[in-house]
Amino acid sequence: MQAERVLAGLDPEQRAVAEAVQGPVCVLAGAGTGKTRAITHRIAYATLTGVVAPQRVLAVTFTTRAAGELRARLRQLGAPGVQARTFHAAALRQLSYFWPRVVGGEPPKIIESKIGLVADAARACRLAFGRTELRDIAGEIEWAKVTQHRPEDYAGAVATASRKMPADVVDVARVYAMYEQLRRERNLLDFEGMLELTAAVLTEHREVAAQVREQYRHFVVDEFQDVNPLQKLLLDTWLGDRDDLCVVGDPNQTIYSFTGASPSYLLDFTREHPDAKVVKLVRDYRSSPQVVRLANGVIGLARGEAARRHRLELVAQRPDGPDPVFSEYDDEIAEADDVARRARKLVEEGVPARRIAVLFRINAQSETFESALAAAGVPYVLRGAERFFERPEVREAVIRLRGAARAGADAETDGTGLIATVRHVLSGAGFSDRPPEGSGAVRSRWESLAALAQLAEDIAADDPRAGLPEFVAELEERAAAQHAPPLEGVTLASLHAAKGLEWDAVFLVGLVEGTLPIIYAETPEQVEEERRLLYVGITRAREHLSLSWALSRSPGGSRRRRPSRFLDGLTPGTMTPTPARADRAKRRPAKGPQPCRVCERPLTAPIERKLGRCEDCPAELNEELLLALKDWRGRVAADQKIPAYVVFTDATLQAIAERTPETLAELAGIPGVGKVKLDRYAEDVLSLCNGDRPA
Missing domain, CATH: 3.40.50.300 (P-loop containing nucleotide triphosphate hydrolases)
Structure with missing residues (x-):
């Protein structure tokens, strides 16, 4: 039955x-x-x-x-x-169906983003806000509407909820009221109103x-x-x-x-x-016993009667795996460099890059890890970037596959037939079994098509009888749900964005007081929600789990940070700080943040540290050298079949073109040029800086 x-x-x-x-x-x-x-x-x-x-x-x-x-x-x-x-x-669906019968007239237009209307409302109130503030005010309006608070009682609700405001509460209430007025006048409906x-x-x-x-x-x-x-x-x-x-x-x-x-x-x-x-349901089929033990330890320290009454103690069902790794670093650059090194090691050991994730509390932490992964030659994907099914090459491929399905392109019904048919159709859109020699957009296009080819293999493995019509139906279902197949790259995502996902290996980074829990989590309830956020991050890992923090933000900075309170009593008692690699001493200042070489202001932004100066400070740029460096980088990337930024990022090339190093030591002093880069490319780069063409 x-x-x-x-x-x-x-x-x-x-x-x-x-x-x-x-x-x-x-x-x-x-x-x-x-x-x-x-x-x-x-x-x-x-x-x-x-x-x-x-x-x-x-x-x-x-x-x-x-x-x-x-x-x-x-x-x-x-x-x-x-x-x-x-x-x-x-x-x-229900509102659209019943609208003609119970309301009549022109139905309101649904707005997917509030920011434009919020900006109009702010201008009508003669208030000036930047885009970040407008986004935060839009979030406040959304909160007020889902919690059923009108503009007139918004201020009192904010005080009761102890919310941190992006602007004066009276001004936000005024913008909220004007937003609702404009929305009605323009016959618009937001998601909450729907x-x-x-x-x-x-x-x-x-x-x-x-x-x-x-x-x-x-x-x-x-x-x-x-x-x-x-x-x-x-x-x-x-x-x-x-x-x-x-x-x-x-x-x-x-x-x-x-x-x-x-x-x-x-x-x-x-x-x-x-x-x-x-x-x-407490039998955990996702994570190793070691990961489950840590997750239980973190959530087991949660405070509050409700937390104790409804606590779920997970019971691991998988075989043993490695113990979670706790790492402490001098600064964020050191943390990112080592995470990138270890991610590359996992890939070399056979863990697909798409099954590795670096998770952080706030999106602003992403940039440092992007740079480090690029420098280490590890591909990465930013979660929340351009939607996969809206990419031109994916739209073209789906159209081709749909046409082939209508034409009955796959007579065979076994899994091998589906895989071969999909690859044949995708070849017409530029797909090949080997990655292209180019980089940038060319490589990105190939990776999108490769993800579709991999999806065909996954579907064939699940259902050997699946044919092209079933594959196209699956694609259309996924496109409607924005359920993209995984791209081949380490995922960079916030902890909130990671909920509901899982990876073989997870790096939880930036676990310091002020970041997790976030500095504006002040009430006991807010702090406990931050604890649950760490719990979510831990439980994303199937086998490999790393938790790390940096004692200062910048190289040479004051080491005043302390690890997140949520790790108290859970880190190994014998843990020692991770030592800096020897090559770091060549390229990091010994004391204090790196100063601008023009105005001597301390540099904190990654792009400024690479350039060695403030972005708006004047600098002499050898444009001819920069063009030569980019041309050389393109040839190297094509030869090695890697993206150009993996050789050197644009910022690093610009820093080289500004400083024109003549010696190995001078080249090593430029951020982004580590020991691996020196071993591989120093001879060529110095030849270009000296006006010679590399051999």
Whole structure:
């Protein structure tokens, strides 16, 4: 029986979730415990046993990617008719359908970004803000709307919540009020207004509510710890007086309170539904026992009655792995250099670069690690950069694959046939088995197409019968959900952006007081959320885990920083500071931050340290030398089949062209020119600086 096969392979707790086909059900699922597996098998089992028809189920997630993943898994389990959507997508679909009947007239235009309208509102209030402040004010308006606070009570709500303001609270309230006025005048609707208006339509029009509740009788909500008051209002409106609801969440991964999310709905679920079935998933299938032990140690020190009452102690299911590595460095440059070196070593040992991540608390920490990885010859990918499926070469490839599928290009139905067909079609878009000799845009294009070819191999491995039509359907599903295949490069991401993802090796960097916890986390609740953020970072790692911090920001700076309080009692007692490599002494000043060689101001920005001067200070640039260096770099990159920036970054070449070093020591003194670079390229670079053409 197909329904029984759906239950096969589930552990006892997952099976208990799957068999609890009628609500209310609360699933407390720890990191790596297979919560998606549990809830998809629950939905499939409920539909296959006839408890509920697939079209009567609404599974709600927080990202289009997660919704796409749910739909894909449900199709594989034999429940293709289930609706899996985000709150916003479900609300928009309902609002668009009922608008002509209950409102009429021209429907409002949905705005995806508030910043433009916030800027107009600020100008109308005769207030001047930079783009960063406008973005922060937009975030404040979003927080106010999801927590159901109007402009007139915004100031009081901010004081109660102890929020740090991007501007004067009165000015923010004025901009908020003007924003709402302009939005109404221009017939615009933001995402929060969409949820609110949908709930209002269902509340005020009984026939609409009845139709929606007839359509959806069975609800599943993932990541319930991140639900905000406005989303909870809409969910309650959908449910009415029914309780056929399954919620899934992890109180240890509550990290979005600053956006208005409230874990209280998950923690107090049994108070709202006293007869709810509660199942805890604690078997961790993702991480090694060593990683799980550290994660339990960090979250085990959490303070507060709620944390103690709902704590989930993970139980590792994987074989032993290496112990987490704790490293202390003199400065951030040393930390980044060593992380890049160790990432390169992992790649050389066989760990694919796409299965390695460097995670940090704030995005501003990324630049130093970008430079270090580039200098070490390690490819990297910034999470949150250009969307994969919007790249021109990917759009072209999807069109070609879609056309080939319509033309019946793959007669074979085995996995080998799919892989060969996809590679053949992609060859028409410029794909080849070997990376191109060029770099930059050429290499980036090849990597995009290579990711599609790799996806074909992954799909063929999962389903040897899959053909080109199934592959194209998968691509279109992923494009709709922005679920990109992994590119070949070390991932650089913030801890918030890393939630829901996992890697074989994870480097958690910059773990110092003032950064984690962040300096503006002042209340006990805010500090505990920062602890949970570290817990999320730790539980992203499958096997290799590194935690590091730097005692000062700049080389030679005062070593006043101290490791994050969350590591107290968890670091090895015999740990000693990681020594600086010998070659660092040649290129780092002994005392104090590096001074500008023009005005002698201390340099802190990475680009300024590379140039050896402030960006706006005058300098003599040998333009002829710079052109020669770039030409030489292009040839070397092509010969070695690596991106040009891996040889030397533009900033390093500019620094060389400004200083024109004549000796090995002078070249070694330029930031970005370490021992490896000296060994490989010093002879050529010095020849160019002396006016000769390298051999």
